Structure formats: C-alpha cells, structure tokens
Amino acid sequence: MEESQIVNLQSNELESNILESDELNGMNKHKDNKDSKDNKDNGSARVILSFVRRSARLDARLERAKERYSSQYLLNIEDSLGSLRVKSDLLVDTNWVAKNWGNSNPLIVEIGSGQGENIVAAAESNPNTNFLALEVYDPGVAHTMLLAGKQGVENLRIAQVNAPDFLASCSNGVLKEVWTFFPDPWPKMRHHKRRIVQPSLADAVHNALIDKGVWRIATDIEDYALHVHEVMDEREDFENIGKLQVSLPIEHVGKGNAQDAKDLPHADFVESVRFEGRVLTNFERKGLEAGRKIHDLTYVVK
Secondary structure, eight states, X not given: OOOOSSSOEEEEEEEOOOOOSHHHHHHTTTOOHHHHXXXXXXXXSOOOOSOOEEEEOOOHHHHHHHHHHHHHHBOOOBSSTTOOSBOTTOOBSHXXXXXXXXXXXXXXEEESOTTSHHHHHHHHHOTTSEEEEEOOOHHHHHHHHHHHHHHTOXXXXXXXXXXXXXXXXXXXXXXXXXXXXXXXXXXXXXXXXXXXXXXXXXXXXXXXXXXXXXXXXXXXXXXXXXXXXXXXXTOSSEEEOOOEEEEEESSOOOTTTGGGGGGSOEEEEEEBOOOTTSOOOHHHHHHHHTTOOOEEEEEEEO
C-alpha cells in the first residue's frame, strides 16, 4: 500500500488482523470490541489479513471529494457500515459488471490502489475497459475519488473491502486482469505470512481471470520478489511470461538482517520489463530514489 501523502494515519488500531502466533496476539491485546464480535460471527479460525486498519482523518479537500463523488464511484458491497467484508450474497459476474458499469467491457481490478494515481490514469487512457480499485484505507479511497472526479473518469469504480473476500465472490472468468502493485512487504520474518500474495489468493485470482488472463505484480522489495516466485513459479495453472533474467537470494531475510542478502546464495529467476501501463507514482519514484530495484512479475492463466 502506498503511504498517504495527504494525511497522517493515526496509530490507534480500529481493527486487529489475524494473528495466529502468541507473539503477534500479544502485540494486539488492545483490539476493539468490534473486532472480537466480527471474529466470533465468522466462526472459529481467524483469517490472516494483509493489512492493519487504522483510523485516519481526512482533510477538508478529501472530505469534500468523498461527499461529492461517493455516489458516482463507491460501490456499497460491504456487509455492514464500516466493515471490510463483502456481503455474503455478493456474486461478481457479468451481470454484476453490467449493472455497475452499464456495459459489458472487460474488467481490470487493482488490489491496493493506494492514492489512485495508477488506476485513474489507466481508466482515463482506456475508456473501453472497466476498472475497479480495491482499497481499504479512507484517505486512499477519497483521494482516488478526487483524482477521478477531476478527470471526469466514468469507467472506474471503487470498493473499500478486503481483496481476498472480493475475489472469492467472483465467478469464473469475470476479470481480464488483476494488478497488485507494491503491496505491503511486511518485512519482519514473523510477518511474512501476512503478505497478500499467497497460494490461496493465487487460487482465487486464477478462478476469477478469463482464459489467458493476467496477474501483474510489482514490488521494490527484493525479498518480496523471492516470495512471489516461490508462490507462483511452480504452479501449473499460471505461466510466468517474463524474459528478463534476474539474480535473487534463495533464502529469506527480514527487517533486521536485510543487509545480509547480498552474501546469501543466489539463483536466477525470470521477471518482466516494467509494465508500460503503470504510471510512475510518487511511491515508486521514492523507491527508485532510495536505490531499490523494481521487480515486475507477470503471470498468465494457462
């Protein structure tokens, strides 16, 4: 997720997310009552989420954008006000697309659209394609509305829900592409299980994509690139279509020992050249300025 350049995310958590280990549970012993109720309603096991939801104050400009554009861009598919879970009866199929976009054009979904710079630019440049931004943070949602409204974009919708929940509601072959650009890297070793790219998500993405549909992933974290290769490269239902050979450590590092990566054994992997359909956002630019390499990974449904 991209950091908001508009507001400061406050430190008090509204919703705790998944924590299976005793250590992580200890970190989140001050969860609010709503989270406890939601977990009880969901059943026994907690689900590991890829984000921690925090309260955020919108400035006056974003508040105005939210009030002005919510009816045009924001899809009300959450199961209750303030929840990030989708309605239990949600079915994302071609009829749902036609109802919400008014046409049968192909649909591209971006998971974690951040401030909306990329998906708004893509929607503006591709008026015959439908776009859906999945973003959990209030500032990102509001800023995406602001950009889209200023540009008069009509083929974009936004949903403030958990991406795996949404993808689980998709019928087979309803999406043309899925984009996951610069997801939260969760750098600490014990948090790697919270990374959004997981085998279960890959299953859901595969089901939702059309034949030869594409999942595009980008990260500026070397260890996350290795993580994606481990999850995706040996799957029989996706093909890595990259042609660019890169060398990566074959052992994982965390926040405390990332500097050791260069001394670890390396192996060759294949990745893609930079996706030309992705604009250079402030977030990506900062990564480049910090000297980080951008890893583009492209997987096509077999």
